[in-house]
Structure formats: structure tokens, C-alpha cells
Amino acid sequence: MSRTEPFAELAFPHADADLAAAAGAWLRRLAGERRVSPLTLDAYARDLRQFLVFASHRLGGTVALTALAALKPTDLRAFMAQRREQGVASRSLLRQLAGLRSFARHLGREKIADIDVFTKVRSPKLARVLPKALSVAKARELASGEGDMGEARPAWIVARDAAALALLYGAGLRISEALAITRRDAPVGAVDSLIVKGKGGKTRAAPVIQPVRKAVEAYLELCPHPLTPEGPLFVGARGGPLSPRIIQLTVERLRGALGLPDSATPHALRHSFATHLLGRGGDLRSIQELLGHASLSTTQIYTAVDKARLLDAYKSAHPRA
Numbered sequence: 001m002s003r004t005e006p007f008a009e010l011a012f013p014h015a016d017a018d019l020a021a022a023a024g025a026w027l028r029r030l031a032g033e034r035r036v037s038p039l040t041l042d043a044y045a046r047d048l049r050q051f052l053v054f055a056s057h058r059l060g061g062t063v064a065l066t067a068l069a070a071l072k073p074t075d076l077r078a079f080m081a082q083r084r085e086q087g088v089a090s091r092s093l094l095r096q097l098a099g100l101r102s103f104a105r106h107l108g109r110e111k112i113a114d115i116d117v118f119t120k121v122r123s124p125k126l127a128r129v130l131p132k133a134l135s136v137a138k139a140r141e142l143a144s145g146e147g148d149m150g151e152a153r154p155a156w157i158v159a160r161d162a163a164a165l166a167l168l169y170g171a172g173l174r175i176s177e178a179l180a181i182t183r184r185d186a187p188v189g190a191v192d193s194l195i196v197k198g199k200g201g202k203t204r205a206a207p208v209i210q211p212v213r214k215a216v217e218a219y220l221e222l223c224p225h226p227l228t229p230e231g232p233l234f235v236g237a238r239g240g241p242l243s244p245r246i247i248q249l250t251v252e253r254l255r256g257a258l259g260l261p262d263s264a265t266p267h268a269l270r271h272s273f274a275t276h277l278l279g280r281g282g283d284l285r286s287i288q289e290l291l292g293h294a295s296l297s298t299t300q301i302y303t304a305v306d307k308a309r310l311l312d313a314y315k316s317a318h319p320r321a
Contacts, residue, residue: 012049014056016064022113023048026106035201047096048103054079065113073120080124090124097123132263133275141258142251143169143269156222157237161250163212163219164234164242168269170212172290174198175244175266184229188217198292206290 012020027045030036036044055063058075083093097118104115134142145162167178177196181187187194187208194206216233225239234242247266255264274287 011045012052014049014052014063016062019052019063019065019068022065022107022110023103025110026103029106030102043095044099044102047099050083050096051079051100054082065107069113069115071115071117073117076117076121080121093124097121132261132265132268133272134260134264134268136272136276138258138260138264139169139269139272139276142254142260142264145250145254156219156224159215159219159222160234160242161247163215164247165251165266165269166212166215167208168266169273170215171206171208172270172273173206174270175247179232179234179242179244179247181233182230183227183233186216186220186233187213188220189213196292202292204289204292 012023015023023045027041030044031038031041052063055068055071055075058078059067080093080097083096088096101118104118107113107115133139143162143165145158145165164175164178167173167181168175171194173194173196177198180197181194185191185194192208192210192213194208195203196206197203219234220227223235225235227233227235232241236242236246244266251264251266254260255262258264270291274291277287277290278284
């Protein structure tokens with residue numbers, strides 16, 4: 001679903017005309033005022049549609065706003081139980097519930113209907129999964145982009161991949177953020193920082209250390225394609241914008257060449273950036289700023305990662321452990 005695509009009421013066939021119109025207005029507001037990404041919009045629309053299918057079967061007909069407002073917590077629990085039986089994980093269920101709550105808030109804000117059933121059921125608990133950080137040596141090895149991948153690669157592509165991976169580990173960028181850099185904003189020479197647009201369109205300043213700048217300079221020196229100032233810094237083999245999937249495939253091949261675990265992904269380099277900074281005494285607030293996390297609680301998970309690494313080191317080295 002693109003931002004310009006009309007939000008057809010027919011997208012919600014199990015809702016009556018008023019409810020479908022309200023759903024369309026909600027999605028338009030998310031796309032316009034909130035600037036929610038197209039992928040998130042697709043997910044929210046699909047989540048609401050799935051719930052309306054369930055409600056239609058449970059109520060025995062097309063769902064109206066009055067019927068939606070009359071639903072009880074037992075109805076919502078039945079829906080969640082059905083989704084679990086279908087193999088839906090807690091994280092996906094949590095996102096679906098968040099979308100339904102967002103829709104209910106929209107209805108209340110616009111004085112269309114007062115629906116509180118979605119706030120009366122406790123959110124599913126998530127198992128706390130710690131980010132998989134690499135050791136400093138392994139992160140450096142992976143970020144170099146070099147390794148015998150069983151195929152001959154042009155030197156400029158090796159340099160390109162190394163520069164992109166260096167930005168993930170050396171500046172803590174997401175793949176999408178690194179690939180969104182324009183040639184004009186390339187961190188080279190005396191340019192030691194980047195203005196990065198992250199999730200939700202939020203911008204932040206990301207310092208770029210000299211080894212990363214040198215990797216970008218090496219790529220630019222070898223790149224055979226003309227790069228326009230407003231065009232992407234990183235391009236594919238034919239000169240078009242580089243797909244994130246290309247970097248992911250490169251890392252998959254490097255994993256095999258370097259003997260790294262499956263957890264060694266491009267995003268693991270970003271995790272490693274944060275974990276290694278914290279391990280060297282980095283301030284949690286500063287790391288939050290560098291990562292572009294909206295909430296400090298998101299960043300605090302790295303304190304658990306660092307403690308886990310210290311405990312592993314203790315168990316392996318202490319004679320009484």
C-alpha cells in the first residue's frame with residue numbers, strides 16, 4: 001500500500017459502510033499526519049481485517065460500529081487464542097493488538113465511537129531476547145567485507161560492501177540508513193558526521209570515525225559508475241540503487257568464509273557497535289542518541305548483553321566458577 005494509493009473501503013469486506021469508511025480514514029491519517037511506513041500500514045490494515053473476519057463469524061454478520069463497541073474482553077481473548085492456534089507468535093500478536101488500539105483511539109478522537117475493549121485485555125508477554133553481538137575481532141573481520149567467498153568479485157564491489165558494513169559497525173547505522181545516504185552527504189575527508197533519517201522519519205547526528213571514512217573513500221575511488229550528488233552513495237552492479245538484500249547475501253557468504261555463526265547478520269554489527277561501546281564505558285544516554293532509539297528502555301537491553309558477556313568470561317576463566 002503506497003502513500004498515494006487510495007484507501008478503498010472494499011479493503012474491509014466484513015465491515016459495514018460506516019466502519020469501513022472509518023478504517024480508511026484511520027489509515028489515511030497514519031500515512032499523512034503520522035508518516036507511518038507503507039509496510040506498517042499494510043500490516044495494520046491486514047491486522048484489522050483479520051480481526052473483523054473473526055468478529056463477523058462470532059457475531060454472525062457484517063460488523064458495524066455499534067457491534068464493535070459492544071464486544072467484551074472475552075471476545076478479544078477468543079480472537080487472541082485463535083491467532084495463537086494459527087501459530088502466530090507473541091510479538092506479532094502484540095503488534096496486532098497495538099494496531100487495533102490505534103484504530104480504537106482514532107474512533108474516540110474523531111468522536112465516531114467509544115471502543116474500550118482493546119484496553120481491557122493484557123498484552124501478551126514477550127520473551128526477552130538479547131541481541132547477538134559479535135566479539136570485537138569477529139565484528140572487525142565481518143565489517144572488513146573481505147573473505148574467500150568462493151567467487152571472484154570486482155574490487156569495487158568488495159570495497160562497496162566493506163564501506164557499507166563499516167557504517168553499520170563503525171557508526172551504528174541500520175542497513176536502510178546506510179543505503180539512504182546520498183553521494184553529496186558521503187562521509188569522506190573532513191566530513192566526520194552524518195545526519196541520518198531513522199525510523200519514523202526522526203533524524204540524528206551519527207559521528208563517523210576515520211577508518212569508516214577511509215573505507216567510503218576507497219569505494220568511491222574504485223566505483224566505475226557516475227554518482228550524482230542527490231543520488232545514492234551505494235549502487236548496484238549496474239549503477240542503480242543498492243538493495244539491502246545484496247548486503248544481506250554478502251554477509252551470508254562471508255559468514256561461511258569466516259566461520260561465523262548464523263547470528264552474524266548485518267544488524268548484528270549494529271548490536272555489536274552498541275555492546276562494544278557500552279563495554280568500553282560508553283554512557284547509556286549517548287548510545288541511545290547514537291542508535292536513534294526513541295526510548296532509553298530500548299537501549300537498556302544492551303546492559304543485559306554486557307552483563308551476560310562478563311558472566312560468560314567469568315565462568316570460563318575463574319577457577320571456582
